[in-house]
Amino acid sequence: MDQQDQLAGQFECNRGQLRAVAYRMLGSLSEAEDAVQEAWIRLSRSDVSEVANLGGWLTTVVSRVCLDMLRTRKSRREDSFDTFVPDPVVTRMDPEEEAVQTDSVGLALLVVLETLSPAERLAFVLHDMFGVNFDEIASIVGKSPAATRQLASRARRRVQGAPTGDGDLSRQRQVVEAFLAASRGGDFEALLELLDPDVVLRADAGDVPADALAASRLVRGARAVVQQALTFTKLAPHSRPALVNGTPGVVTIVNGQLFGVMSVEVRNGRITEINILADITRLQSLDIPA
CATH class of the missing domain: 3.10.450.50 (Nuclear Transport Factor 2; Chain: A,)
Incomplete structure (x- = not known):
């Protein structure tokens, strides 16, 4: 197996995680797939022989791609913003499907995430949903760790107002x-x-x-x-x-x-x-x- 095949195998092992990050960042299934594909292109063109944590490296790459996409995304009309609904993920209604949905993110939460600035959304998603430390996030958004904490804190206050189900x-x-x-x-x-x-x-x-x-x-x-x-x-x-x-x-x-x-x-x-x-x-x- 050559190096490219090995990289492809490692990438596939991380694809699910990368798609989850991108979907929460973008609220769009098609854009999330585009971001993941762009991460693969960048991986295939990079020398990662010295990278100790490829999963972390890929998460950083897909996060940068998503941040760029959010910053360049065409702004929606003000009169339609309040009615925007992100792409839903639909699965069968049965106990087995419910068992694998524990990591799902509710559509109501994604609606609130749409109101955040790109940097706030990235800081909240990476830290609060995926446990990435603020030093790493700071390098992505181009701010200090302290400023990045503030981004996540502001986002958290907005998210706390999102409707939540009772879990039953x-x-x-x-x-x-x-x-x-x-x-x-x-x-x-x-x-x-x-x-x-x-x-x-x-x-x-x-x-x-x-x-x-x-x-x-x-x-x-x-x-x-x-x-x-x-x-x-x-x-x-x-x-x-x-x-x-x-x-x-x-x-x-x-x-x-x-x-x-x-x-x-x-x-x-x-x-x-x-x-x-x-x-x-x-x-x-x-x-x-x-």
Whole structure:
């Protein structure tokens, strides 16, 4: 086996970790794959014979790539930023899948990460999610370790305000199934009972006319969210439960075409946040299990 084959083998051993870092950094599955591929290109062109920790070296490389991508990413329109939903990861709703989702990151958290500056996001993701020390992160963002700690601290304060589920997947599944049943039946009161009074619904339909049925929108409050949910009752028969970023959610498939992915945050038996990706262009690139 030549050196290039050895490098390829070592890279494949680290691919999962690199993809996890890139996805949390970018909130985009396709961009995360691009960042990982760029890390491989840089590895194949580098002399790493003196590198003692190749995994750490690759994490640094993919982090630099992600930071550059965040800094050059086209800024979204201000009127659509509040409705942006990152790419979801959809898996089957069964106990075996749930068992391997312990390292998943919720869609609600990714939404909050989108509000951070590139350097804040990198500092938080690398330190708080992957345990990278501040000295290493400082070399990536071009700041002192003390300044890098401040970046992570500011990000942490923002993240602490993100809605979180109560961790009971069985209870969350029951709530999702009850939500689907009430939506199919157009049961206003049943839907209202399932929602927290301060629930937030965020729907990202991409660049569609503002007056379209599936237009992007941000809705706050239980009654307003119920009214919004009832407008989509005709799609409810085509919806089924699935794991979305490791927690119970919903996918809607009509005639073999994916029309939407919904994630929910459930606390104390009530839904506190709903995030829906309905951007047909982005949905087409998702891998949805049968």
